[in-house]
Structure formats: structure tokens, C-alpha cells
Amino acid sequence: MLSTRTIICGTAATLLLAGTAACSAANTKSASSGEAPAVRQAAPPAAASQKGDVAGGGTAGQSQSIKLAPVTGRAVIYTANLRVRAKNVSEAAGKAKQLVAGVGGYVETETAASSPATANITFKIPADRYAATLDQLANQLGTRLSLQQQAQDVTQEVADVESRVKSAQATLASFRKLLDRAKTVGEVLNVEQELASREADLESLQARQKALAAQTSYGTVSLQLEAPGTSAVKDQGGLTGGLRSGWDAFTAFLSGVALVLGWLVPFLVLALVIGLPAWRLRGPIRRYAGRRRTAVQPSPPE
Numbered sequence: 001m002l003s004t005r006t007i008i009c010g011t012a013a014t015l016l017l018a019g020t021a022a023c024s025a026a027n028t029k030s031a032s033s034g035e036a037p038a039v040r041q042a043a044p045p046a047a048a049s050q051k052g053d054v055a056g057g058g059t060a061g062q063s064q065s066i067k068l069a070p071v072t073g074r075a076v077i078y079t080a081n082l083r084v085r086a087k088n089v090s091e092a093a094g095k096a097k098q099l100v101a102g103v104g105g106y107v108e109t110e111t112a113a114s115s116p117a118t119a120n121i122t123f124k125i126p127a128d129r130y131a132a133t134l135d136q137l138a139n140q141l142g143t144r145l146s147l148q149q150q151a152q153d154v155t156q157e158v159a160d161v162e163s164r165v166k167s168a169q170a171t172l173a174s175f176r177k178l179l180d181r182a183k184t185v186g187e188v189l190n191v192e193q194e195l196a197s198r199e200a201d202l203e204s205l206q207a208r209q210k211a212l213a214a215q216t217s218y219g220t221v222s223l224q225l226e227a228p229g230t231s232a233v234k235d236q237g238g239l240t241g242g243l244r245s246g247w248d249a250f251t252a253f254l255s256g257v258a259l260v261l262g263w264l265v266p267f268l269v270l271a272l273v274i275g276l277p278a279w280r281l282r283g284p285i286r287r288y289a290g291r292r293r294t295a296v297q298p299s300p301p302e
Contacts, residue, residue, distance in 0.1 A: 078219030086142035
């Protein structure tokens with residue numbers, strides 16, 4: 001008769017093989033049909049805003065039915081770095097916040113300085129409004145100085161994580177049924193140990209799934225606002241720029257020397273307070289020591 005542990009291990013192996021087969025079948029079906037995984041995915045902004053061609057037939061000038069082009073769902077992470085020069089940084093920052101809030105976005109981080117006037121704001125913008133909002137931020141706040149964009153397609157990773165989550169959930173359900181049929185304490189302990197391990201794996205996969213959903217649902221725009229003249233020194237080159245850079249380096253060196261001297265002054269004063277009296281007493285001490293040596297020397301024999 002087979003032992004209880006052998007039966008449990010065999011059942012666990014069978015369940016794992018079944019989950020792996022289901023995962024492979026789901027991936028094969030998704031790849032062959034071209035359908036997007038059934039998770040919340042962000043359609044590319046360009047595809048979401050484009051309209052299809054007018055349906056054939058009809059006379060020019062008459063109302064025509066617009067047929068929207070089918071949008072293939074993709075999971076994409078959008079990021080952008082935008083640098084704008086604005087006459088009034090505070091007003092430009094307020095307008096940028098209004099634009100983003102109007103489309104359902106929000107401010108993730110914000111830092112500002114008054115001298116020179118600058119502001120750095122990181123926005124989270126819904127993916128379907130990302131492109132239009134970024135265009136408004138680049139053209140309505142002031143003079144655009146630079147713009148860097150990046151789009152990372154994570155559709156395959158999203159599909160893989162979703163498939164693994166479903167497989168892990170099916171395996172957990174099977175182990176729970178096996179736990180209900182356990183009769184001895186040993187069987188219960190072994191099944192509970194497997195359940196704890198599988199639940200930890202499932203929680204990790206679900207956390208990754210949520211992170212991907214958040215990243216693909218909202219695009220990230222890092223906006224840097226600066227007042228006119230703030231970056232003039234950075235952009236200045238040639239002899240003038242070299243002289244200015246050299247002078248800045250020289251003044252920075254002098255500042256460093258002054259800092260070191262200021263740090264050493266208290267120790268120098270303390271050394272003078274202790275060392276000067278000792279240096280003045282050096283002569284009398286030597287003379288006294290000489291007299292003492294002369295006094296203790298024995299007299300020469302007669």
C-alpha cells in the first residue's frame with residue numbers, strides 16, 4: 001500500500017503538470033488568434049485618437065458614416081521628459097496642473113525654487129489621453145526647449161504574468177480540495193506546507209500584475225519649468241563660456257580654502273593657548289634641569 005506522502009507528492013506533481021499544460025495552451029491560443037490578454041491594458045494614444053476612412057459610397061458634402069479602425073490592445077509604458085522655458089514659472093506650473101487634472105491625471109512629485117525660478121513636476125496621465133496632454137504641455141506653457149519620449153511594450157510580459165496567475169490559482173484550488181480530503185495529521189501538515197508556498201508565489205505574481213496595470217494605465221511626464229535666462233550660462237560656449245567656467249572654478253576653490261581655514265581656526269587658537277606658555281617656559285625649565293644635574297653629580301675623588 002502506497003504511503004500518504006507518496007500519494008500527496010504524486011497528486012501535487014499531477015496538478016503542476018496540468019497547470020503547465022493549461023498555461024501553454026493559453027499562450028498558444030493567444031498567439032494564434034492575435035487577441036490581447038484579458039487584463040486592463042492601455043491602447044496607444046495615437047491609435048486611440050485616429051479615425052478610420054469614410055465608408056464607400058455617397059456624394060461629397062453629404063453626411064457620411066465614419067467607420068473607426070479597429071484598435072489592437074497593447075500594454076505600453078509611456079514616459080517623457082519635457083523642458084520648457086516660461087515667463088512666469090508659477091503660472092505655468094498652475095496651468096500644467098489644471099491641464100493634467102482635467103484629463104484625470106495627478107501630480108506624483110513636485111519641487112520648486114524661487115532663485116532662480118524653476119519647477120520640476122512629475123505627472124501621471126491616463127494612457128488614452130497621454131499624447132494629447134503631452135502636446136498641450138509642450139506648446140501651451142511657454143517655449144519648448146527639449147522633449148524626450150519612450151514607449152516600452154510589455155504586452156508579452158502582461159500576458160505571461162496573467163497566465164501564471166491563473167495557473168497558480170487553479171493549483172491552489174486543487175490543493176484546498178486535497179486538504180479537505182486529508183485524514184491524518186501528517187497529510188494535513190504536508191498539504192498546508194504546499195499551500196503556503198503556492199500562496200506566496202501567487203501573491204508575488206499578483207503584485208507584479210498590479211504594478212504592470214498601474215504602469216500601463218498611466219503615462220509619466222517629467223516637466224521641468226525654468227524662467228528666461230536660467231540656462232543661459234549652461235548654453236554659453238566659446239571663449240566667454242570658458243572664462244566664466246574658469247572664474248567659477250577659481251571662486252569655488254577659494255571658497256573651499258576659506259572653508260578649510262574656518263574649520264581649522266578653533267584648533268589653531270587652542271594650540272596657541274596651550275603651546276605658547278609651554279614654549280616660553282622651555283628656557284627656564286632647561287636651566288632648572290641643568291642645575292639639578294650639576295647638583296646631583298658626585299664630586300671627583302681627591
